[in-house]
Amino acid sequence: MKIKDVETYIVGNSWKNWLFVILRTDDGLYGIGEGTLNGFAKTVEAAIHELKHLYIGMSVFDVETVSLKMIRDVYSDGGQIQGSALAAIETACWDIIGKITGQPLYKLLGGRCHEKLRCYANGWYRGPRTAENFYEKAKDVAARGYTALKFDPFGSAWRTVEPDDFRLSLDIIAAVRDAIGPDVDILIEGHNRFSVHTALQFAEAMAPYKPAWFEAPVPPQNISSLVEVARRSPVPIACGEDFYCREQFAELLKANAVHIIQLEPQFLGISASKQICGMVHAHNGVTAPHSAQGPVCSVVCAHLNMATPNFYMHEIFDEFNEPWEEHILTPPLRVNYGYIELSDRPGLGVDINLEEVHKHPYHPGNWLPLFRQGWEKREQNH
Incomplete structure (x- = not known):
């Protein structure tokens, strides 16, 4: 073959x-x-x-x-x-x-470790960067059955922030917590934005709202900075989606400071991803793979997570994307009241609908400019 x-x-x-x-x-x-x-x-x-x-x-x-x-x-x-x-x-x-x-992919990777996969919602807060917008949209997401929501409240921040912008970020976090109550997890996305000092200021300030994690608070290139933030932060730190080889994870894990690892199968391949899950397991950590690329990546992560005993949460962007996305794969990956249940269809269990693919051509403006004001609106960049 x-x-x-x-x-x-x-x-x-x-x-x-x-x-x-x-x-x-x-x-x-x-x-x-x-x-x-x-x-x-x-x-x-x-x-x-x-x-x-x-x-x-x-x-x-x-x-x-x-x-x-x-x-x-x-x-x-x-x-x-x-x-x-x-x-x-x-x-x-x-x-x-x-x-x-x-056989379905997850059985080739070690078999079923979970009956279903707990999901967290991402991409749900498209619109203006206001506490009111985040509040209303968070209530809607929680009503769909999600028990965890991730969001970036920081606008276009980079390294440092002005006092009024700092307050707005905290107001947004407070609004989301108020909207969903104490029993739904909030996950704060940092998008590699901050210096160590600013990251720790935010970590201290957001701690009363009890985030389940503060993700990628500093750039990934200096692992020592990630470790410093993780050791001093009152909020658990999650990271790893930027790494593209085993060695980077080995360097991070040996510090024994970060225990929520967000490996990206899209950069590693499935074989290395499975091995890295084992490395994290050996360090008493959990995995929450990055799954914010396209719909095939979401399916891959679901299979990997199903076969990973130390899996934590599965990222879902797809439900909050363009409505035509559900026609790209047949059958589409479905979330049922905040959880995914995988079928036993062989391989990935899905196929690409080329008829739908051809309806949506490439455009150079289709990218996410995370350091530009208003990126949360997710509009095409002409």
């Missing part, structure tokens, strides 16, 4: 262009994957085709060797771009393996 060819498709979503692949074998089977990366859809697409001389002709079962050839053998550090290209191909291989064996 050898890889014969690869096809790529870009879907134009107003906040992020999604990149999908269809990998075909010499026996007529195919699998699907995703290589979405904010701002780099065409770049990752080019990498998938430029590197295909390394994986065409390989067995779909040799996923570890596919990874070595696409990462190690190139002998260049292409970071998230190279990782996204690998993940797209490797995911499609796993999808085909599931179809050949008649």
Whole structure:
């Protein structure tokens, strides 16, 4: 069962262009994957085709060797771009393996560890950055059955903030807590915005509202800064979505300071992601994979989470995206009152609807400008 060819498709979503692949074998089977990366859809697409001389002709079962050839053998550090290209191909291989064996992906990764997956909502607060907007939208999300909500209250902040902006951020956090009551978790998204000092100021100020975590409060490149914030913060710190290799996680975990790890299968591939879940397990930590790319990535994370004993929460962006997204995959991934239950369909258990894909072409303005005023509105950037 050898890889014969690869096809790529870009879907134009107003906040992020999604990149999908269809990998075909010499026996007529195919699998699907995703290589979405904010701002780099065409770049990752080019990498998938430029590197295909390394994986065409390989067995779909040799996923570890596919990874070595696409990462190690190139002998260049292409970071998230190279990782996204690998993940797209490797995911499609796993999808085909599931179809050949008649098993869902999660059973190939170790089997069912949970009856269902607890989800947290993200992307629900589209609109103006006001406490009133966050309050009303948070009430709606909680009414849908979600027991956890994530949001970024910080606007376009970078490193430091003015006093009035600091107060507005805290007012938004307070409004969400007031809207949903004490029994729903709030998760504060930092988007790598702050210096260590500012991050700790915010951590102290938000602590009375009892966030379940403060995510990515400082940039990921200096792991020592992440560790310093984690050790001094009264709020648990979560991070890891920016990392694209095992070594970065090893460096973070050895400090024994961060215990909520948000690995990104989109940058790592499924094989490495499973191994990193085991590394986190060995450090008495839990996993909450980043799942805010496209719909295939959401399905991949669901399978990984189902097979991970130390899984914590599953991120859901899809329900708060464009309404046509539910037609991109057949059948779509559904959230039932805040939880996901996976089927036993083989492989990923979904397919790409190319008819719907072709309705939404690529646009260079489809990206998320997190350091621009008003990014929360998620409007196309012309």
